[in-house]
Amino acid sequence: MSRPSIKEYLSSNPNAVLVLDGGQGTELENRGIKVANPVWSTIPFVNESFWSDPASSDRQIVKEMYEDFLASGAQALMTVTYQASFKSVSENTVIKTPDAYVELLSRIVAFSRECIGDEKWLVGCIGPWGAHNCSEFTGEYGPEPAKIDYLGYFELQLSAFNNNENLDMIAFETIPNFHELKAILSWDESLISKPFCIGLSVHSHGKLRDGTSLREIGEYIKSLGPKLNPNFTLLGVNCVSFDHSHNMLKELHEVLPDLPLIAYPNSGEIYDTVQKVWTSKKSHEVTWDYLVKEYIDNGARIIGGCCRTTPADIKTISDSVCKHSK
Template sequence: MGKFKDLLEGQDYIILDGALGTELEKRGYDVSGKLWSAKYLLENPQVIQDLHETYLQAGADILTTSSYQATVQGLEDFGLSEKVALDTITLTVDLAKAARDKVWTELADADKNKRPYPLISGDVGPYAAYLADGSEYTGAYDLGQEDYKNFHRPRIQTLLDAGSDLLGIETIPNVNEAKALIDLLATEFSQVEAYISFTAQDNAHISDGTSIEEVAALCDASQQVLALGINCSAPRVFDGLLKRIRQVTDKPLVTYPNSGEIYDGATQTWKSVPDNSHTLLENALLWHQSGAKVVGGCCRTSPEDIAYLAKAIRG
């Protein structure tokens, strides 16, 4: 164990970055299609590096690679060879590292002293992201354990080989996929540090209906999973989930909600209205009381949200 463990032990709050795909969309980039934001790794990678730089300038301590939708199978379906697909996944780490190098070099010493050196989190999204049908929010798919492992293994290996400091296994809606990932880490990536976060539609279960206590116990038993929590879910479900998780584990908790809007997988659009009852900062402060240490934003949150969060927490 190393950098992530040290960061968790040395900080009261660790600030994640915010949305990538929906922020690109807000800036006028078309993210429709199965590759979503990952298509800009092929068409215009500079826009991804620019957004990484924006989040670091906003105060993020962990920068998430743009590999959520970048899987070997998905890129091959798009027409790329396996080598080019793996090179594209490597690029997601290279862009994040280039952004970190640029922003940290330009940062004044006084500002560096106020924050930890940022870490690069290799983003491991669920099999649902490859399906691109919104099943991140239902967990309605079922593969065998070896099939899950075969799907995730090459991306994880590539992210680590490229220099990711840790893995961010996120938006997991399915207990069997979680089991496969945790076992894969234990048996093949025993030195890696990771956090895992799940999606949920109520305050007691992850999206496939499995109790939050069951998946929390799986994470608690893992030597590689140093923190766990909820992401890309409506803020209203977090209170109950965090309290239930805390009854199972003492590990640091992770919270990065979406805006509270509902994602329609058929049209690839966000419906209803955002939950403006609390700001991202207000929620982070509240959830901190239940053990949340790694805090940030997911879909439909912005660099401005992260900047406000960082400024308030760091004074």
Template sequence: KFAVLDGAFATELEALGININDPLWSALALIDKEDMIAKVHLSYLKAGADIITSSSYQATVSGFMKKNISKERAVDLIAKSVRIAKQARDSFIKTEDFLNSERAVPQVAASLGPYGAYLADGSEYRGDYKAGFDDLKSFHKERIEIISKEKPDLYALETVPVLSEALAVSELLNEMNLQTPMWISFSCCDGEHISDGTGISECGRKLDALENVAAVGINCTQPKYIESLVKNLRAVTRKAIIVYPNSGEQYDPVTKTWSGSSEEFLSSVMKWYAAGANIIGGCCRTTPADIKKIASMAAL
């Protein structure tokens, strides 16, 4: 019915006992926890993911250098994020789990977090960037140059709060003559708009005209908004639509605890598919158990 994307990365690293309370977030694990990163990738592959995403969302050369890591090592850590994911995939497809199934070989998407994720100030949920179009291109260029040498199957530009950033990265890939397809997913504030207030329909129309954008969608957004957002996108684009919302649990910043469950998320999956979603996975607080349930729905 639809392809299955993996789920949250940081949540799983924390479940393995890794503290990632840091501006680098889950990219912190690239420094000395690559075995744990591989473990998370494998858990999602076993759960049924058709696409896994590298741990490079918050990984930038300047971000690593702020940790007193040399530029050369920072470059290697970013490249390593894709290598670890590809190695996990390559080892998984030799297992009985995979060989006894009728699954296609899973794909590896290189995660490109937005400019706001590098700032680590929450602006990927507001879109109040001070950076201009060319600034956004130069920000993304360094990381894409590093990652492209590792030959991922896809690029994933994620949690994008402003349309200009999506257009900047698409233009950049063309200038770099990179043929690898990319999906672009926006962070959204309601059922009609991305984080900076631009209509999701306008975003869908603009991206529909871009050849190097294979899919467009929504991530890191409340599940209750997804059905409406997908319908708005499907009305303006023929491209694949990808959705991977947050679990739907609520975070209390005072007690620093989460409440609620992913039940609303899971009960809505088939509505998203019916509305036009072609690829479905999870973002913050979703787990391999959630992805396994989504994979079982895809197989019905």
């Protein structure tokens, strides 16, 4: 393997800030893939023609997306597996058995690795429990969120990713509910056996979608002390409001000054859930350059973009990271 462990790289290069890629799902949509279905951006991989037809246009589109993110300066790139839990895949596609599911994930990861080469870090993306019922931006997990079997939901995807040498890190993304976060943080090295990061889904007013304050989350993590899984590498926010994202990082950094943070907000556009379209209205009060500096000043070690951010955004981020990191 020609790249170092991402965790070791971050700890032995304390001033390094890595550039992540942008929103893969919406980028594939921009490039013509129809993602409006229960497995969202994973849909192209579910069709057998993706693998069997060398002229598959979806294959070409995914490849070109990675090429463009790489050319923009991304050093860590994510698999397109946000809505690819066993539940979502087995209930909504022809892939029904655990074996066939694990094979699907292994093919996706191998293909993504082929696209990005051996030098870059590949991050296995896992959406939240709420991704299967579209509650990741409300955090409303029903009357008894503490009783949900989070491990049962994640287990197969998690173990497939743990066992895949092509993956350098696992990312739990857009986590909107404190019970879910606590569950993930309770899993030891036998359950999460490689470096992992957690992106929180935070409302623009600065609280987790379920209303928990970021301070409370930080205090909770501190209270875990040595019980924390040593593979826990970064905490941060993803798919949050562009204009408010720096304040979220600041709050996390204040309470967890030694923990490396990760930030990848969305473009600032709003998703209209009725019309199922993104409003092109961006209310940018700040610029990427401003945000990147704020993120770095507040402990960010990985910076990228989430939904509706494009290779052009990643290029801007990458230039700002060069400018502001030491």
